[in-house]
Amino acid sequence: MPRIKLIISYDGTHFNGYQVQPGLRTVQSELEHALKRMHKGMDIRVTASGRTDRYVHATGQVIHFDTELEIPADKWNIALNTMLPEDVRIIHAEQVDSQFHARFDAIQKEYRYKVNCAKIPSVFKRHYEYHYPYKVDVMKMKEASKLLLGTHDFTSFSSAKSEVEDRIRTIYSIEILEKENELTFCFIGNGFLYNMVRILVGTLIEVGSGVREPASMLSIIDAKNRAAAGKTAPGHGLYLWKVEY
Template sequence: MKNYTITVQYDGTRYKGWQVQKSTDQTIQGKLQNVLQTLAGHPVEVIGSGRTDAGVHARGQVANFHLDEHFSMDEIFQWLNRYLPEDIAVIAIEEVDERFHARYHAVEKTYQYRIHTGIVPNVFERRELYDYKQPLDIEKMKKAAELLCGTHDYTSFCGNRKFKKSAVRTVYRIDVEKKGDEIRLTYSGDGFLQNMIRILTGTLIEVGNGSRELEEMTEILEAKDRARAGYTAPPQGLTLLHVTYEKDW
């Protein structure tokens, strides 16, 4: 058996997230596994770098799987792109060390959240935008973002209230930039909790619209209480841009 890694792009609009679920066949992982099973003739487990929520997109999701040696990389690559739905594409494939694990060996993930603040909707990119339609104070959002970076217990920003494991994560940076009627929040960290980026975004939006003060950011982190943070921004504005791995892999 050989170990392969693939880079996957998808429009998550009609999917229930990355992870396979018993209640639906509309998941990214499920679609990939089904197509690989038709090639291999037996079940193939596809391991993603992490889960994306229902409605969230990816431009650089990374996954790995093991497959019999008699299949060539080109054959696998062509098969995937021939039979996957039109809103999922494999843009790269590579043979890797048999020990490589897409989730365990990831050292940094970068996501971007796009907020449209103009009155006129962006018709052509509406599936990748949160159409907020209100102005936001970007300078205050930048200052608040700085306060939310670092190594912290991010329980206040976790959407899973029953989460039992450590909620300590390191957010390396949150870049806030304005491009015309759009504000882009780019998050990089060693990993993110369920709904974490969307809750961080909702909190930063509340700073930008004046309903929260900068001083609250530290208080929210220290409280370790989901009720203290802002609302959960909708999924369609969020895209996984890329995943970084240790150089050894």
């Protein structure tokens, strides 16, 4: 049975996260609902590269599903986009090998996080970036971010509720882009733990604000304790940007 891979984008503002939850509007349930309609009532289960939380956005989430419908791979996005609500769009569709797995085959992920430090928040970006109306020292944040690169046990930077046993991950790069009052944090790694990017950002902002020293990143990592790191930055500044296979 052909397997289809989709790259999707969504505005997380009006979703209760990616994953199906009974009675709540989620991205996965909208996708499965649209696919069910296309398959004349047959349930189609989709598998994503990973979940995203409430209010979190995506420009490059990847999912796969199996289908018996004979639609040319590149027509799937057009067909599905007419069925989907306008806050989810299929960006790309292709047929893949039946062994392809959106979650297990992901070798690299990029997340971005947007912070706006202007005094008055932009009404147009209130759902799309975290408004933090204070001065931050970007050089100090860059210095701190270098200490986070490489392979570490990131227990301190993951939700205390996380049940994953292996908390060793590798961060390949962290870039902080500045454009007027907007800061964009770009994280590329082999994978990220639950809440990890939001805790990394929250901690880096504390460095930028002078509450923590850049060098403290090392002792936070060593602590292997969520309480050692900074606050969790809010979900609406976060974007699942790109998944590589």
